[in-house]
Amino acid sequence: MQADGQRPVGASEPRAYRSAEWFAREGKYGFIPRSWMKSQGFSPELLDGRPVIGICNTWSELTNCNRHLRELAEHVKRGVLMAGGFPLEFPVTSLGEPLMRPTTMMFRNLAAMDVEETIRANPIDGVVLLAGCDKTTPAVLMGAASCDVPSILVSGGPMLNGRFRGRTLGSGTDMFKLDEEYRTGKISKAELDAAEAAMSRSAGSCMTMGTASTMASLGEALGIGLPMNGSIPAADSRRAVLAEESGKRIVELVRQNITISQILTRPAFENAVRVNGAIGGSTNAVVHLLALAGRLGVDFKLEDWDRLGRDVPTIVDLKPSVRFLMEEFFDAGGLPVVMQRIGHLLNLDAPAVEGGTIGARIASAKCWDDEVIRPLDRPLTGQGGIMVLKGNLAPDGAIIKPSAASPRLMQHRGRAMVFENAEDMRARIDDPALDVDADTVLVLKNAGPRGYPGMPEVGTMSLPKKLLERGVTDMVRISDARMSGTAFGTVILHVAPESAVGGPLALVRSGDFITIDAAGRRLEVEVSDEELARRRAEFVPPPPAYERGYGRLYIDHVQQADKGVDFDFLVGGSGTPPSKVSF
Template identity: 70%
Template sequence: MSGTRKRLRSAEWFGGHEKGAFIHRSWMKNQGFAPHLFDGRPVIGICNTWSELTPCNGQLRDLAEQVKRGVYEAGGFPVEFPVMSLGESNMRPTAMMFRNLAAIEVEEGIRANPVDGVVLLVGCDKTTPALLMGAASCDLPAILVSAGPMLSGSFMGRMLGSGTDVWRLSEEMRAGAISEEEFTAAESAMSRSPGTCNTMGTASTMASLSETMGMTLPGNAAIPSVDARRRVLAFMSGRRIVEMVKDDLRMSQILTRKAFENAIRANAAIGGSTNAVIHLQALAGRVGVEFSLDDWDRLGRDVPTIVDLMPSGRFLMEDFFNAGGMPAVLRRLLDAGLVHGDALTVNGRTIAENNGNARIESSEVIRPLDNGLTDNGGIMVLRGNLAPNGAILKPSAATPALLTHRGRAVVFEDIDDYHARIDDPDLDVDESSILVLKNCGPRGYPGMPEVGNMGLPRKVLQRGVTDMVRISDARMSGTAYGTVVLHVAPEAAVGGPLALVRNGDMIELDAPNNRLNLDVSDDELAARRAEWVAPEPPASGYERLFIDQILQADQGCDFNFLAGCRGAPVARDYV
């Protein structure tokens, strides 16, 4: 299960009595590190995304200390280093615009420094894929520790799910069902502790899939952020990474095709975020695993959603943890033969060895497969003349009656146009219409923000309507819900068919048969395309780099020059 032992990378910096080794050791000693720490023991980098601007990651400072204790106990030398922190709650235009930038920082930070293995401390959703992507391109031993979900919230006698109930409460306020004062009072009730969203949003999804793919110790996904067991897990991860370095157990041995297939089926079972599609496509590109958009539909379509958690269901992450967490879900899937039990994990054991006898404490929260929330929980991949390269839809969060629907397009050219007109009393819209949002894809916004779950028009909300079909090249938060078609590719900003949709066009959604069609003739579309003008790119800066290099959603939105594993060779010492 492990590779061949080899000379540590850190020895090229700290070993011997040459001038370079003297300099490297001497400068490190100015922090109070004892001489014996440079005796050839594994140097473990602790890659920390802590930031006060990223509330989800607020407890990672404490967890880093627990990791260090574990590393020291196992005979390693821990060194903590910061990387860019990506908090979706604060960053504009969207944290997704900076995922690849953070991945570059992680990759080059690992490659340039004397570390033999890394512990990846992550929280808010983009930090998980960013750190996995960057570390995977170096292919050193690595283990991931998540910040953990915040405690459950409640307000006015109802459970409050972070993110999910923001959308619900906002719609209720716009419809006049609750007051502005009540809406504001829910803020503190929703966020009771540090930690990631307590719903099955993207952060919880990526933590769950990281555990499923074997990149964490068992149980990592669901332990609440402030639970003492989260600190124990961090400590044990510090211990384990030292052994992984000694055994040369690298990411490429864990992130195999089997691991990605397991993740698709687990994502269906948990009702996971649509953002997982983009992140796993990008991660597969880093490790060289063949992995296509159609795999999501083919492998996940018939897997029921069995985790009754917001936004698809009723409960919250604290309930999920108490019910058994991901080990219980994986046992359900193992018993049904839906996952590869022989896939390797960071503790040196297989998925089956770790989870085959897991306890399932609640069949209400983690249901049997024959009693799922929906029989077909996997991400639906849609194709047609409106999305020739694909679009996706999350069936567990959609209204079943709308999965097959034909409606008249109400088009918004960009997010500013949407905000300006959505509540206009004269907007020509009803519940049978299909809301279409353009120019919010990877290049169009730029960064592909989480605006795909457009709020419904006030005039429709006031009639008691709670869902409509919505189509865009944007993403949506994993905490959101609704019959929302996302990630339309190619996007409008590069001249995809979405750019050509006009008010009044008829659109047909046939999700069960994977179809998304614009009922406009080829000749008419050709005439419209001749009139289309591409947006002007920015002149310079990171935004220009982003627009020039970003891949489309179906390819994972990585930069086109970052695919593949470059390894972590020892650089020449010019000292």
């Protein structure tokens, strides 16, 4: 992995680090930065040519998944100091899924900008990225990628399994089930309240294979996180050891000048797509990896998700797909076992952040529970991955997660029941007079990147109460929204272009017939081109939800789902050119 001209670890001739622009200069331009650092009690030795390691921390008490990251940062610092670096922790915007409104997705790009500009503006030679809750992982990776500095990802880890009256609860997944049980009178309000405390009982992210665990695992699959980064529980002491090892390793990455773009290559993204299929990962990974690739200039498109993941079996038996949770996944051997079992599908010569290759990393992996991580001859589903559907309803694509869907609904034709927005859906979904049956296709508009704004996780529309009471457990649902990685069902998402910008979804009316042919990758509304053109002429876009500030910036510059929902002006990185002094 060492390029020509790079200084090998341990070489006697020191390399001039970027931080030397601040700390190694003569006269007032060096005096002031050194003096201000010494005011914090840092000794001159720390400022004498050591690589400066930024510890990018998304800690916040508003983000339970990340509330332990300040403690984890101390373990990273210890590793940096042990390896001869100078660690400096800095905060960035934290994105907490349960509390932020209208949706954390609206602020992913803001957090990425925060990371990027903080790195670029400060004397940072390499960075350890501390992340946990869903959008913090792609945000920190996107920001670091735009600067192309040596980087390593340290995830906060999943929380402990939820336990309630002899029942194992998985965050998100069982919340949806408990809500349906409460709405249909199977459990009381008191029982629902008691389950709240039992489901989330420690620091850490969702312990299902939701978006947080998916992105932590894909960070590992991409090679930018150390082995087992994706699965060690937050409360496990081995998470702290991994943080310390990451602190050591980032110093070596800086010394060898191994930047994030040397790890996150096209083969790494291909591996991540296939691993996502094998673990039954979140659909949110689609927009996050597309955006990350865009920052790096990697040729990676929406269609690659289908092409690369089409024949990948899902072999990890975790909720929301079926049974187990992240504790069991870790105990079974974690992601190295998964990657070893699908090794014939992977680019084994892709680089790994610890040095060497992905193939070397997984060579000695062993599985300790074949029920959790299944052998290839006994998969959860033979066709995992993400399917990309196209047609007159989604010219630029829509996606569906086969491992979470009902096989009987993957080929379906039904009447549309249209909701103009999320508020309309919430107001009418339990109306006894709602004209729906089990074959109806629920359609939600104005929940895309610009329309909501922010593309919230409302694509998993609640099923009508009257159908739940009749025993209906799944229906086809279509929207330009996202869904939680903890959710399940036959849910078609990320329809592009979205309805708010005049995409065909905006033209669908209740009563139109919609055809879903997953095997043929087709999504069609049975309306003539002439009628669609007439409806398009009558289309009036909704007014923007924001007139000023970041919200307006978001609406004006966000790209569509097939492009990763990044800002148009952030595609492609800027690197870390020498900065002008401020005095």
